[in-house]
Amino acid sequence: MPALSLHPSYVFSLRSEPLLPDAPSRLLPSVFIFFTRTSRPLRVSTREPDFTEEYRNGVVNGRVAGAGTPGREDPLPEGLRRESMPRHVAVIMDGNRRWARARGMPVGSGYEAGLRSLRRVVELCCRWGIRVLTVFAFSSDNWVRPKVGFLFLFVRDIRVSLIGDSTKLPKALQELIESVEETTKNNSRLHLVVAVSYSGQYDIVQACQSIALKVKDGHIEPEDINESLIEKELQTNIARLSHPDLLIRTSGELRLSNFFLWQLAYTELFFVESHWPDFGEPDFIEALRCFRQRHRRYGGQDP
């Protein structure tokens, strides 16, 4: 079987067909390849791809071979103070398609621009000492399926985790994700949690179902059920700081769209008009400045 050429229109997807309108239809999964500063382009064949082999060739001890060492935290921009920075930021990355449509570009360009925006925000979080970044893309947005390109993240000592429903992904990709999670689990600069096919209501339901089974098996009584038991069963329990301090949603939509629900009980919400591909350092600084000015009382006294 001939190897696929490095055609940028091949996009990894759940369905075994490319997502971009100008690409030919194929029955086999194909791989989105983009070039980073440190990684080399990867070739894959049209047989069921063996990502793990490629991945192992390119990664040593959780770092891309030849990558630099992570730097210390940078000084913060004007108006921000380290003690009032959020430790966990969550982002709803909305607006890639609208961004592309507004420019008369194909939807795939919106996804590419969205990925660039994600990389920018990941870099900024690393520089400014944010410990956890959770990113959410809608289940209809296929661009954020963990891609081989996430390898670039390992340059910066980032731990990667996936939450949501990975069962619909191809087996090879599920194995790759597990491998990535395992390899990066000791990285400590930033914990990047990628929410794919994630439903806030389903997360609560599955946590409650796990607890209900414990009741059925006689390990606990119904009256022993409390908030911390439910917390431990939520998918977000993989992150040490599971509740975001700040949630940012782009594209001006003023709602949560079934993203985090339980976890957002006391989260500061920040809605920004610009679409995700346009979300950059100035917008992020603005969100962090607003966060700094919020008075978080948690229902109690004024400080």
Place this chain on the structure above:
Amino acid sequence: MDKGSSSHETQRFGSFGSFLRRCIISILSTAPIPNHIAFIMDGNRRYCKRKNLMEGAGHRVGFLALMAMLRYCYELGVKCVTVYAFSIDNFKRRPEEVQSLMELMQEKIEGLIKEESIVNHYGIRVYFIGNLKLLSKPVRLAAEKAMVATASNSRAVLSICIAYTSTDEIVHAVQESCQEKWDEIRELNASGAGYGLIELDGNRREEGEHYIGVTDIEKHMYMAVVPDPDIIIRASGETRLSNFLLWQSAYCLLYSPSVLWPEIGFQHLVWAVLEFQRNYFYLKEKKKA
């Protein structure tokens, strides 16, 4: 004579305001009206400080603002209104403030069931939503009495969240679901019809074989008596939910005007409804999905 003419002026101004409001409502009514609006009444204490009022007076002024907003909502045709009156977290405040709030709530709850109150005027059924066992006895009794007294009203619904947090509501729903299932299985087994259901341990991924499911949990939520809110409005400019309706807010519009609660007015409600109407069809499709 001056006082008489100035009160006459106030009356005429009030009538004109009411007429203007009815005109705006009839324009808004040409598009879908939200079925359920929820309010987080934030900013009473800041209002009190800003106006140099006596401590606790901010909450009384806040109550007047609530009555006005209820009136506007029901005139607009909104069927359900929910308000976040007192969070379980608010018990952390100074005991004197908590006590004064409890007394205010008892006084106002008792006022609700009087003949001339807004509740009877608009035919509103009142629910008190939350962990009522945490309330002092007089407040709890007043709440239960009000729920019974308004049980036959059916034109609209007012849900007052008191001693409430969303996470507590979910915990309670899971406890009730587990208890209900446990009782069901014990009964079936006792009657010999259980076929050892207690030992059921099939493929747990199948919805039907889960011990509890989403419908069990939703059935036992305190808020199961009303549909999910279409809009949550939080006053005072703070943009967070503070553990209010987390489950129910999955697809709801969130609006946080920077006005303090005692100063909220009809114009803020109009803005929220216009925003809701702008997003109406998008939200409807999302809910179906």
